[in-house]
Amino acid sequence: MIKKKIANIPFGPFITVLAGAMVNGKPNYATLGAYGVVSEKPVLYISLKNSHYTTAGVVENGFFSVNIPSSKSIDKTDFCGCVSGNKEDKSNVFDSFYDDAGNAPMIKECPVNYLCKVIQTIPIFDFTMFIGEIIAVYANEDCLEDEKPNALKVKPTIMMGSGYFDLKDRVGSIFETYRRMNATDSK
Numbered sequence: 520m521i522k523k524k525i526a527n528i529p530f531g532p533f534i535t536v537l538a539g540a541m542v543n544g545k546p547n548y549a550t551l552g553a554y555g556v557v558s559e560k561p562v563l564y565i566s567l568k569n570s571h572y573t574t575a576g577v578v579e580n581g582f583f584s585v586n587i588p589s590s591k592s593i594d595k596t597d598f599c600g601c602v603s604g605n606k607e608d609k610s611n612v613f614d615s616f617y618d619d620a621g622n623a624p625m626i627k628e629c630p631v632n633y634l635c636k637v638i639q640t641i642p643i644f645d646f647t648m649f650i651g652e653i654i655a656v657y658a659n660e661d662c663l664e665d666e667k668p669n670a671l672k673v674k675p676t677i678m679m680g681s682g683y684f685d686l687k688d689r690v691g692s693i694f695e696t697y698r699r700m701n702a703t704d705s706k
């Protein structure tokens with residue numbers, strides 16, 4: 520295998536998510552790749568450009584949602600990443616639902632939804648990283664296995680380079696190494 524040095528650009532892969540916030544009394548969603556966990560605590564971060572419409576809503580309300588679209592929603596997902604609420608009303612692109620615990624809209628057709636309360640903000644270049652404590656999680660019942668979302672049922676989308684991609688197969692089990700090590704130790 521020959522390794523080739525290529526441009527210093529983050530090519531991914533990244534999980535495609537939709538961040539939601541209430542802006543001027545209406546739900547608004549922006550597509551993001553900059554999302555993830557920051558520790559073992561039930562906390563997620565999103566990183567939003569300061570000029571985005573969604574950003575104003577997160578700052579105003581102190582809440583955001585992270586919605587995991589399935590691959591069948593890819594057109595609407597791309598739309599929310601190309602069109603700004605600053606120019607066009609996106610409140611009807613998806614049907615929204617709410618939880619009394621926090622003022623941020625969540626997307627009905629996304630199989631997994633996280634409602635988060637902002638606990639820290641980190642300015643970074645012309646973006647803001649919002650770190651949010653998870654205060655409610657919803658999942659479509661038909662995507663659950665042992666009360667946990669199953670990736671092949673959720674059908675999340677990965678972005679890499681210029682493309683969106685879906686998942687094909689399960690290739691392993693998380694912490695299987697520990698299980699093997701413990702099985703060996705107890706012999």
Ligand SMILES: Cc1cc2nc3c(=O)[nH]c(=O)nc-3n(C[C@H](O)[C@H](O)[C@H](O)COP(=O)(O)O)c2cc1C
Pocket residue numbers: 535547548549550551552553554566567568570571572573574597599600601602603604605609678
């Ligand atoms: C695939 C994809 C990934 C994106 N990732 C991010 C991101 O991580 N952070 C960000 O601020 N904008 C990201 N964007 C751009 C915003 O989604 C886009 O500018 C959107 O129109 C902002 O909407 P708003 O102004 O209504 O909030 C991404 C766009 C696409 C298509």
